[in-house]
Amino acid sequence: MxxxxxxxxxxxxxxxxxxxxxxxxxxxxxxxxxxxxxxxxxxxxxxxxxxxxxDKKGLLQAVIDQIDGEMLARLRSVQNRAKDPWQGFLDEYTAYIEMALEPEIQRIMLLDGPAVLGDPSQWPNQSACLQRTTKAIQALIDAGTVKPVDAEAAARLLNGTALNASLWIAAADNPYAVFARAVEAFRHLAAGLLRSGG
Structure with missing residues (x-):
């Protein structure tokens, strides 16, 4: 006891x-x-x-882990509300990029975090995110929605694109204008994975 x-x-x-x-x-x-x-x-x-x-750096990592867990829960909720798996996939990425507009996420996750802890794509939580995205892409391939591409390669490229879009938004003078441009371009890039007529 x-x-x-x-x-x-x-x-x-x-x-x-x-x-x-x-x-x-x-x-x-x-x-x-x-x-x-x-x-x-x-x-x-x-x-x-x-x-x-x-130390202070370890405390920052703990804060980032907490925020990351909250972000993941929000993203799952967005995906679950979608009309189909492809739309859920796009909505989840859009929501992730949109979170870069939130002051707390901007400052802690996208500005200070990388400055102190290094490349966010190398953070421990990114491994789980990559696995989750790879499974989602493989499911879309298996369902015939997405072309038969290497699911891990596609996941790495899409995750990198979304992360860089978020970093761009966080550092921008006009984050809302950058967000609109980034999401439009992201959706066009992602649509390249669809099978014809998908």
């Missing part, structure tokens, strides 16, 4: 730190977010931060 309570306390501490860091990173940016301020906001010490996440 004591071990269970201790595990619960560790989870509560981690959750408080992630919540405080997420707020600080979104409002001030990673570089300007003070570890003393965010640990005080969580009612914890710097020691708790270092014990649970190693």
């Amino acid at each position: 004591a071990a269970q309570r201790r595990a619960q306390m560790v989870e509560e501490t981690r959750a408080k730190l992630v919540q405080a860091a997420r707020k600080a990173f979104a409002e001030k940016g990673y570089a300007a977010a003070s570890m003393d301020d965010l640990t005080a906001e969580a009612g914890l010490t710097r020691g708790a931060l270092y014990h649970n996440f190693g």
